[in-house]
Amino acid sequence: MPSSQVLPAFNMVQALNSALKEEMARNPDVVVMGEDVGRDGGVFRVTEGLYDAFGPQRVIDTPLSESGIVGMAIGMAAHGLVPVVEIQFMGFIYPAFDQLVTNAARIRARSRGRFSCPIVVRTPYGAGVKAIELHSESTEALFSHIPGLKVVVPSTPYTAKGLLVSAIRDPDPVIFLEPTRLYRMIKEELPAEEYAIPLGKARNAKEGNAVTIISWGSMLHRALKAAEPYDADVLDLLTLSPYDEGAVLASVKKTGRVVIVQEAPKSCGFASEISACIAEKAILHLRAPVMRVAAFDVVLPFARLEEYYMPGIKNIREAIEETLRY
Amino acid sequence: MPSSQVLPAFNMVQALNSALKEEMARNPDVVVMGEDVGRDGGVFRVTEGLYDAFGPQRVIDTPLSESGIVGMAIGMAAHGLVPVVEIQFMGFIYPAFDQLVTNAARIRARSRGRFSCPIVVRTPYGAGVKAIELHSESTEALFSHIPGLKVVVPSTPYTAKGLLVSAIRDPDPVIFLEPTRLYRMIKEELPAEEYAIPLGKARNAKEGNAVTIISWGSMLHRALKAAEPYDADVLDLLTLSPYDEGAVLASVKKTGRVVIVQEAPKSCGFASEISACIAEKAILHLRAPVMRVAAFDVVLPFARLEEYYMPGIKNIREAIEETLRY
Amino acid sequence: MPETVLDTFEIKRLDILDARGNADPALMPPLGGAEIKKMYEYLAIARTFDDRALSMQREGRIGTYASIRGQEASQVGSALAFDKKDLIFPSYRESGVFIARDYPLHMLFQFWSGDERGMKVPGDINIFPICISVSTHLPHAAGAAAAAVYKKEKTAVAAYFGDGATSKGDFHEGMNLAGVFNAPAVFICQNNQYAISMPRSRQTAAKTIAQKAVAYGFKGIQVDGNDVFAVYRATKEAVENAKAGGGPTLIECYTYRLSDHTTADDASRYRSREEVEYWLARDPIARLRLYMEKQGLSGGKYEEEVREKAESLVDDGIKKMEETGPAEPQDMFTYTYQGPTARLSAQIRSFSPGAV
Amino acid sequence: MPETVLDTFEIKRLDILDARGNADPALMPPLGGAEIKKMYEYLAIARTFDDRALSMQREGRIGTYASIRGQEASQVGSALAFDKKDLIFPSYRESGVFIARDYPLHMLFQFWSGDERGMKVPGDINIFPICISVSTHLPHAAGAAAAAVYKKEKTAVAAYFGDGATSKGDFHEGMNLAGVFNAPAVFICQNNQYAISMPRSRQTAAKTIAQKAVAYGFKGIQVDGNDVFAVYRATKEAVENAKAGGGPTLIECYTYRLSDHTTADDASRYRSREEVEYWLARDPIARLRLYMEKQGLSGGKYEEEVREKAESLVDDGIKKMEETGPAEPQDMFTYTYQGPTARLSAQIRSFSPGAV
Numbered sequence A, B: 001m002p003s004s005q006v007l008p009a010f011n012m013v014q015a016l017n018s019a020l021k022e023e024m025a026r027n028p029d030v031v032v033m034g035e036d037v038g039r040d041g042g043v044f045r046v047t048e049g050l051y052d053a054f055g056p057q058r059v060i061d062t063p064l065s066e067s068g069i070v071g072m073a074i075g076m077a078a079h080g081l082v083p084v085v086e087i088q089f090m091g092f093i094y095p096a097f098d099q100l101v102t103n104a105a106r107i108r109a110r111s112r113g114r115f116s117c118p119i120v121v122r123t124p125y126g127a128g129v130k131a132i133e134l135h136s137e138s139t140e141a142l143f144s145h146i147p148g149l150k151v152v153v154p155s156t157p158y159t160a161k162g163l164l165v166s167a168i169r170d171p172d173p174v175i176f177l178e179p180t181r182l183y184r185m186i187k188e189e190l191p192a193e194e195y196a197i198p199l200g201k202a203r204n205a206k207e208g209n210a211v212t213i214i215s216w217g218s219m220l221h222r223a224l225k226a227a228e229p230y231d232a233d234v235l236d237l238l239t240l241s242p243y244d245e246g247a248v249l250a251s252v253k254k255t256g257r258v259v260i261v262q263e264a265p266k267s268c269g270f271a272s273e274i275s276a277c278i279a280e281k282a283i284l285h286l287r288a289p290v291m292r293v294a295a296f297d298v299v300l301p302f303a304r305l306e307e308y309y310m311p312g313i314k315n316i317r318e319a320i321e322e323t324l325r326y
Numbered sequence C, D: 001m002p003e004t005v006l007d008t009f010e011i012k013r014l015d016i017l018d019a020r021g022n023a024d025p026a027l028m029p030p031l032g033g034a035e036i037k038k039m040y041e042y043l044a045i046a047r048t049f050d051d052r053a054l055s056m057q058r059e060g061r062i063g064t065y066a067s068i069r070g071q072e073a074s075q076v077g078s079a080l081a082f083d084k085k086d087l088i089f090p091s092y093r094e095s096g097v098f099i100a101r102d103y104p105l106h107m108l109f110q111f112w113s114g115d116e117r118g119m120k121v122p123g124d125i126n127i128f129p130i131c132i133s134v135s136t137h138l139p140h141a142a143g144a145a146a147a148a149v150y151k152k153e154k155t156a157v158a159a160y161f162g163d164g165a166t167s168k169g170d171f172h173e174g175m176n177l178a179g180v181f182n183a184p185a186v187f188i189c190q191n192n193q194y195a196i197s198m199p200r201s202r203q204t205a206a207k208t209i210a211q212k213a214v215a216y217g218f219k220g221i222q223v224d225g226n227d228v229f230a231v232y233r234a235t236k237e238a239v240e241n242a243k244a245g246g247g248p249t250l251i252e253c254y255t256y257r258l259s260d261h262t263t264a265d266d267a268s269r270y271r272s273r274e275e276v277e278y279w280l281a282r283d284p285i286a287r288l289r290l291y292m293e294k295q296g297l298s299g300g301k302y303e304e305e306v307r308e309k310a311e312s313l314v315d316d317g318i319k320k321m322e323e324t325g326p327a328e329p330q331d332m333f334t335y336t337y338q339g340p341t342a343r344l345s346a347q348i349r350s351f352s353p354g355a356v
């Protein structure tokens, strides 16, 4: 944290809130919109206080209409605003998938730059909070396959704030995935002054030489915990699209062993992309198979079984041990 | 082709049409539905003649309503029918993405088997026909990441018919992607008698020992062409979810070299999954990096530039040469 | 050639039972005393279930729960207008509908405790599992209704949803498709005035939900959702009309959610005490009780018996749910596909429940 | 408490100019001779453009094309009712709208020849690039209109779409949102009676498209879409109302697609010759011509001059398009993001246009 002056410790919700507040204060074109983001402050309270501070013109309570909300944001962006949309849970982003893929991602290309789409779509993401069905999705891989979109996943209050600031300032559409499990799990002191964390750069969360562990979001913390006994290099990707290929390859070249940890089902998950990148560009440096620790390829179970579904520390350690056996 | 008696040569459109006709004749619960599938016979004529043969109750012209069409099909399936939905182009499947991911894929799990969703969603897929925007999508990877869905891609008239028969008989939802470029490109004699090709099995399209080339759909043919001068083992995956891991690993273990060819943008495409599987389970057998030949991570250009975007034979050969250098 | 009028539309509202327990005899549906008592008992079970579910949640014995308090008449009154073989597509706020269909209470508790076995709907009950993603089940209802026609069954299909749900594309597509296919579907909107914090007036500029049916070429009607007779009558008519080939109906049950949106919500952040009190005075169950008293349907120990029966049913449900315990972890592999794929079989073999 | 009527709605239709070229003076919009001539000229350019695009497609000089024949009045009449700074969101069948906004014709040809540079909308023309995915641009229009209010501009926004488009969820969500935000949006439905092969009657059970506005709490009106004055008047009123804070309007232009859906379609598979002939007799351009003759607006060589001007404009467009040649292949990398990402930069370096 490159700061001397600090504020009281923030959890991720508060960090996000302060990013929104500051960017709204800096740029009058930034508006926040979504279901219950206004008077109610959002179901996780990320937008709390914004309605009172900026009024209903800039903190816009919308009808229950995900496709329409994202579609409106696209139109607003085309007309000069910078909308930050909240989708209540990632399980409800699918109705807006068409707008994101068909329009948000392509407006710049379709109009050869005459129009652009500087929107941010924020949504709580991931399991581990014992919620009901469709409140625990982690389908980041879908969005990461779409050229024209960017995909960002913070892992701490500090990164959440700095990345959201960058996402809002980014001239292209950003899917901003907030790990629900982390919303209130970690507190951190934040710099008092303005800061932004550039998109597209991974963070080294722990340095080591024996094995590279790559993760993002809520699994990063399990990966860190699992890595404790090892001389592991732990990479926190932060941006999934475009991801920091350079950081991945550099670490793999150093250690020769890789474990990638993702919460989503294994097949066609984001870990597969990282693994494929390594298999293509760093294979001569590998001393062990590239292991993916991921959820099973099953429909996400309800709360009572969700822990069995997600990768646990034991699974991660097993994978680390496996790579170290080579 | 395990048949002695043959019919006149079929192109893929005719092969699909005959699969539909035969399955409809065999099972009165099979219905076909979609935009313009009835009187008009479908924009590619895949459903031609069905309306006259089976009537408007079973060949259902629907309003322009992709989410509603798939949603209706889910309800029809829950009530005992076997709907085969046509989505006019893959670019218009996104409005139905929510229904597919949120409901079709989960009805069985959500109801613990009380209800199921034996629907097929067919759609023309892929570029190379100089169509207008959104008529050339190849986002198979998205669907392959969703547990509960199956994803099938035929590559010839013979496989198209046999796989569609299996898809219709499958008790779970199947996304059936029909490479538009191949609709009329290849003609093949088909067995006169009923046949089905099991889902989940890859096909060896060319045997060889020096390098494994893995592809599916329209790219399979470019891969075959590119492979001509080489002692290549060419695998046609046919089913992407669940894919034939056994066949992939067996071939890789034989050759030690792999090139995967996909039409879609590279990042998080289906090739990444295959590569990751190999990097995890067959790395000790590899003698070269696992190469992916794919489109660039750009918004799909319009017709006049599309050939620059898609992998060409030259690109595939370069990748083969590269793996052979090791 | 002046401006001409192509068509005119009237949106009506049906009220039968007033707040003092008087029913309009001209509109009163033909219900016998036993039927009215049955109605009342379901309402009582629904209220008891709801109360207990809320306290169970506070005690940490179940997860987040969506209360139906205030909406019991809308739910029970409408559900009872369907035949057993009619298929119902519910949302997450339909405990009263499940209860009126004799759904095992322990399974409802299971569902709300995060156990999908609660939605393994028994074979003799025709209700779809709870749909969490708002509005996505409306096209399902249109499809099931169309399938019933295809199969030449005399089956009606219902979809239940909230006022917020009417803003979604799938509301529109489901309603429009049902209209085009003249499907025997009844669309029942529980207009409880809020979608979480969003008041009905901010959900749509239309003054009623009922008038949205105009867009689909079929009938829409508003009923007093706290009036079990009006709800029942309107639904019964819609069901009969649907079965007679008359196509779909949209019914707007004008009611109020007396509790928070769910146990994770705090409604005091966005609505006034006075508003809630206004609606408390219009409690749908109290109103039926007054009617029954006036009609001599509830003398003696009746009230107490109903309460006891409701409590013991709910207690049994809780007991059974808590005795059942969680599902086997392996259970999560069983229902993704009909049989496990080869890939999944390998994953199952690698699974050790001792994980985490 | 009997059934009460909550609200009533009237759906009106506006006709001004009849098939014999007589305009209702009471309804005739205040257009001067020069303005009417301008209208006529745009109609002529639109017709000429369309004819030439169809033959260019047959000659393989452009790709699949969607003809507007028969819909010129609906498009030109409505587009001319907007100010230059108003923003229009078109679908793929709006050549007439582009033309009425003085969009460079060579760029339209470029678009239809598969060259996205045709949609690099010039800075002084306020039209969004063509939206291929049906209805998805309606929420954009709602958003842009809301943004105009936010920015305190007096700007109206238009969305153009077909009858088939009204079945999509995004039609509903866009209209509903525009209603809720009282946005200055005008929704212009080109009801050309078909969505590819699907007749309007199978698209929705509603008898008119106009009545769908009832669902959103704002005004809907049907106009004779082959009557350029009725289209102009209804649109002008909607634009003025929108700018005055009166919110959105839905305008159903009742017209007919005289050609195939696109050059890839064969309409004879699904509609009769008689039907087409009925509509041929109602040609929107011929009707205005009759009016102008009666009003003495088109004497002498006027007709010929208009035709010549239209032809030379279109010829120039074709020439310019064909001279321009295809874009540089590298162009496909330029517009995915504002600047290329690191990953994309590496891909650009690996790109050799000699591929295939």
Ligand SMILES: Cc1ncc(C[n+]2csc(CCOP(=O)(O)OP(=O)(O)O)c2C)c(N)n1
Residues within 6 Å of the ligand: A035, A064, A066, A088, A092, A095, C093, C132, C133, C134, C135, C161, C162, C163, C164, C165, C166, C190, C192, C194, C195, C196, C257, C261
């Ligand atoms: C598609 C979708 N978006 C958002 C949510 C989150 N959510 C759950 S309930 C609700 C409000 C629903 O309001 P309404 O339709 O009026 O039903 P009510 O809860 O009042 O019964 C929201 C926004 C959801 N479940 N589904």
Ligand SMILES: Cc1ncc(C[n+]2csc(CCOP(=O)(O)OP(=O)(O)O)c2C)c(N)n1
Residues within 6 Å of the ligand: B035, B064, B066, B088, B092, B095, D093, D132, D133, D134, D135, D161, D162, D163, D164, D165, D166, D190, D192, D194, D195, D196, D257, D261
């Ligand atoms: C979402 C979507 N689904 C399907 C299509 C394919 N398609 C192109 S035009 C069309 C019919 C549109 O009918 P209508 O809205 O009446 O417009 P028209 O073509 O008659 O102008 C269809 C189905 C599409 N472009 N977008």
Ligand SMILES: [Mg+2]
Residues within 6 Å of the ligand: C162, C163, C164, C190, C191, C192, C193, C194, C195, C196
């Ligand atoms: Mg509600």
Ligand SMILES: [Mg+2]
Residues within 6 Å of the ligand: D162, D163, D164, D190, D191, D192, D193, D194, D195, D196
């Ligand atoms: Mg049309």
